[in-house]
Every structure is written in structure tokens, then in C-alpha cells.
Amino acid sequence: MSMGRVSGGAIPAVTARVAWAACPKGTPAMWVRDKLQELFVDSDFADWFGGDGRHGVSPARLALVSVLQYAENLPDRQAARAVACRIDWKYALGMDLDEPGFDHSVLSEFRDRLAEGDRADRLLQMMVDRLATAGLVKRRGRMRTDSTHVLAAVRKLSRVELVAETLRTALEALVRVDEVWLLGVITPEWGQRYGRPIRYEHQPKGQTGVSDYLLQVGGDGMALLQAVYHSSAPAWVQAVAEVELAAGLGPAVLARRRTTALAGDQDLQGTAQPQRHTPTGQRARGRRRRARTGPLVEFGDRHST
Structure with a gap:
């Protein structure tokens, strides 16, 4: 399977308008998008996939879904449903309102790739660095990051x-x-x-x-x-x-x-x-x-x- 690509695009205008009309104060998922633009980009995962085969779901999108899933304590089935149905998640992911989601099994397959070697810890460290650059977390000396839990x-x-x-x-x-x-x-x-x-x-x-x-x-x-x-x-x-x-x-x-x-x-x-x-x-x-x-x-x- 080759890597799908969606990062680098703006939030669709209709999605943004409907999301803010439905949630005038925003939601945590929307705040993540506004503060960080794109927490992950597809190029972060370039060495995870081969160049042949059909395109899969964007790994940057799956990584952000995994973060939102953990934040809201959702199992795979519910997280996949949120991607398809929730306006604030579509806003965070930069999706059109009529864009379909994906099967929940894709999240498990993504975690299998994530668990190889030190990929998970490298990705978590990358996320912490970007949060610090955006001023959302403060650096205080050395901090150990561990994505296992x-x-x-x-x-x-x-x-x-x-x-x-x-x-x-x-x-x-x-x-x-x-x-x-x-x-x-x-x-x-x-x-x-x-x-x-x-x-x-x-x-x-x-x-x-x-x-x-x-x-x-x-x-x-x-x-x-x-x-x-x-x-x-x-x-x-x-x-x-x-x-x-x-x-x-x-x-x-x-x-x-x-x-x-x-x-x-x-x-x-x-x-x-x-x-x-x-x-x-x-x-x-x-x-x-x-x-x-x-x-x-x-x-x-x-x-x-």
C-alpha cells in the first residue's frame, strides 16, 4: 500500500462556515486545527510506506484521528464514526462535509505501523515540539516522552x-x-x-x-x-x-x-x-x-x- 496524501490544504469553506455556526465557541478539535493548522503532515510518514500499490488513508489524518480518539476516550468504531459524522472533527481534519470516513479497522492497521521500532516515540516527540513552537506547552528541562500508554x-x-x-x-x-x-x-x-x-x-x-x-x-x-x-x-x-x-x-x-x-x-x-x-x-x-x-x-x- 502506498501513502495517501491530503495535508497541505485549507479547511473547505463550507465546512468552516457550518462548523462555526454549529459550535460558535469552538471545540477542542477545532482549537487544535486553529492553533496548529496541521499537527501532522504526510511527509512525516514518508518512510512508513512503499511507493507501490493503491493509496491508503492519509497517515497524517490517521495520526490526528488517533490523538482525538485518545483525548475523547473512544474505541476504533466510535472514532471512525466521528470522522464520518461530526462536524468539528471534519473541521480539524480539513474534510468536506460530504467526504466519507473510513472503516474502523484502518485505525488498528495504522497502530501496527506506528508500533514498529521507535516510530511512536519519534512521532510523539515531533508533536510535543510543534506544541511548544505554537506556545501551547512550555519546555522545562529534559522531558521523556513515551507513547506506550x-x-x-x-x-x-x-x-x-x-x-x-x-x-x-x-x-x-x-x-x-x-x-x-x-x-x-x-x-x-x-x-x-x-x-x-x-x-x-x-x-x-x-x-x-x-x-x-x-x-x-x-x-x-x-x-x-x-x-x-x-x-x-x-x-x-x-x-x-x-x-x-x-x-x-x-x-x-x-x-x-x-x-x-x-x-x-x-x-x-x-x-x-x-x-x-x-x-x-x-x-x-x-x-x-x-x-x-x-x-x-x-x-x-x-x-x-
């Missing part, structure tokens, strides 16, 4: 969603195959906990909330795997593809790690989220009924007391 925090947010979704997929496969056996392993409350696809916006926020959620998922995953691989379990249970995936991926890992590496990680601390208005009446009840679909939710409803 930034990369780890963003990866962990996406990993939480991945592990919980893997457990949910395994449970749905088991409830379709043999609901009676599964009833002896889990409680109906699991149907409420894992009945819907796992998404970041539905997960607890804040350090304590995330830590408790991780322990819950880890404990549930370990309990399920212990039952699956118990000598009394039917042989077919271990042969379910989704169960094999869960066994090899994450719940057991989370359970082993416990709070040593997760609960004490300050990088997981989220910000308070605005509460959404919930409509009332028959229309709202209909929406809730439509959301409560899927074999796990139905399992919980059938067996709840």
Missing part, C-alpha cells in the same frame, strides 16, 4: 468490546443448539446482560464502572468455559465454532488478569456522558420491544422467575 489505552477500549461480543456470540450459539444444557450453566440474568450486541455506548463509563464490567465479563467467561470443558459436558459443546473462538480469545484472559492490569489503569477512566432523552408512551414501548430481540433475550424471558 496512549496506544495501550486505545487498544484496550476496543478489546473490551471485542471480548464481550465474543462471549455473547458463543452464548447465542449454545442457546440455539441446546437450551436445556445451557440453563444448567447460566442464569436468566445473562440473557439481559448479553442479549444485545456489545457496543461502547452501552458499556459502563468511568474507571470503576469499566473495571467492574471487565470483572463481570471475565468471571462469566471463565464460568462458561469451565462448564464447557468439564468432564460431564457433552462432547458437542466443545465443537461449537463460536465456543472454540471464545476459548482462544478473551474471557479467560480477562479473568486471569483481574484488577492487576485493568482496574488500576487510569487510561480507562471515561468522561461523564450526557443522558439521552427517552421517549415515553406506546411508541417508546414499541421501540424497547424491538430492541429486546435475539435468542439470549428470549432465553432470559422464558426462564426468569
